[in-house]
Amino acid sequence: MREDHLKAPPLAGRSLSRRHAAGLAALAVFATAIGLSRRRAAPPPVLEKLSIALPQAPHAGLIHLASAQGLFEAHGLAVTVLPQTHGKAALAALLRGGADLAAVADVPVVIEILNGAPLSIVTTVASASNELAVLARRDRMVTSPADLRERRVGVTLGTSGEYFLWAFMVRHRLAPQSLVLVDLPPHRLVDALRDGSVDAIAAWQPVRHEAQQAMGNAITSFTAPDAYAQNYAVVGRSEFLASRGEALRRLMRALLDAERFVEASPSPAKLLLASCLKLSPEALEPAWQDLDLVVDQQQDQLITLEDVASWAMARGYAPAQRMPNFLSHLSVEALQAVSPERVTVVR
Structure with missing residues (x-):
């Protein structure tokens, strides 16, 4: 009798605990449903x-x-x-x-x-700071930056390509007026270098890569790391x-x-x-x-x-x-x- 009396309350407690938990779960589901409903009802942000x-x-x-x-x-x-x-x-x-x-x-x-x-x-x-380069034809006897003097250099004027070329010349102590600049859009640079209408070009990627792939050892590349950030x-x-x-x-x-x-x-x-x-x-x-x-x-x-x-x-x-x-x-x-x-x- 004493043992039954002692065991009953914990059983009752567990039953109450389960009912309490079930009630809380139901409230949580309800609250979530309300929240979702409100979120769905909210108008989407204006694009x-x-x-x-x-x-x-x-x-x-x-x-x-x-x-x-x-x-x-x-x-x-x-x-x-x-x-x-x-x-x-x-x-x-x-x-x-x-x-x-x-x-x-x-x-x-x-x-x-x-x-x-x-x-x-x-x-x-x-x-x-090291993406642009000057690419020159070897058959025009351009093997060093100094050999660019009086050469025709293709570049897109008023762009980072021209500014890099100026910084390149300063780095290699070339007077800006010592080069003949030929204004070309980027998509014409490689063709002009290939057909010989210019002796060199100043180019960014992927034009630089395209020129190197097209002409291989027929051209030489000059860079000026950190000359222009x-x-x-x-x-x-x-x-x-x-x-x-x-x-x-x-x-x-x-x-x-x-x-x-x-x-x-x-x-x-x-x-x-x-x-x-x-x-x-x-x-x-x-x-x-x-x-x-x-x-x-x-x-x-x-x-x-x-x-x-x-x-x-x-x-x-x-x-x-x-x-x-x-x-x-x-x-x-x-x-x-x-x-x-x-x-x-x-x-």
Whole structure:
């Protein structure tokens, strides 16, 4: 009797405990159902529309990857991509009013700012310091940088290719006027070198790789590591950027996701980018190795912008003037809001 009396309460306690647990479970299911119902009832975020003039170049790789992976849509953006041959052409499309944003190297941006264009940089998306090269025909007796004197050199004027060529000449103590510059669009550089209408070219990737594959030992390559720290940026009209903060924040999130994809899965990312650019993986490989595909706004880019500005005025691309305050042409707010550690610009 005593044992039965002693055992009964624990049995009753377990029964109550089970009922209590079942009740809590039912409440949890109910609460979850209510929460799901509310979430389903909430209206979807309004898509922010943007158009981007986008070069078919590895330098704009993060934008290509974000588009191919649906990352823009995932962050509430409806992005229209407007393909361009190179960054200078993309910037021209923006300035004509044909696009909201453009991906372009720093040199054309500086030239346009010096000429009064109200442009600002939203973020950089790639950088490189050893990607460009001078490629010269051996049969023209060019075996050293000094042999380039009085030679015809093909280059796309007003671009990072020309600025690199100037930095290359300074590095090798060649007077700028000692070369004959021939203005060619990027897609004509290799043909001009092959048919002999120029003795050498200054080229970025993948044009550089294409020339080396096409001509092999018939050409020699000259580099100037760290002579020019090139930045590739997303730019827009300053007034437009100031009015589209939410769209730009979503853009930053999408590009950061693309960067994480590159870091976590470099091989699939490279294959996907090669497909986007209609290149073989082998043709993309040199650029893939040379470029840092990173989203940031770094303080040291201001030094490069001022160096490029001094060169542009000396070359006559813009009237002589006081050095602009390039800090006012950096639109850091969107990236600062999304990933503040990526912004080292001091205001």
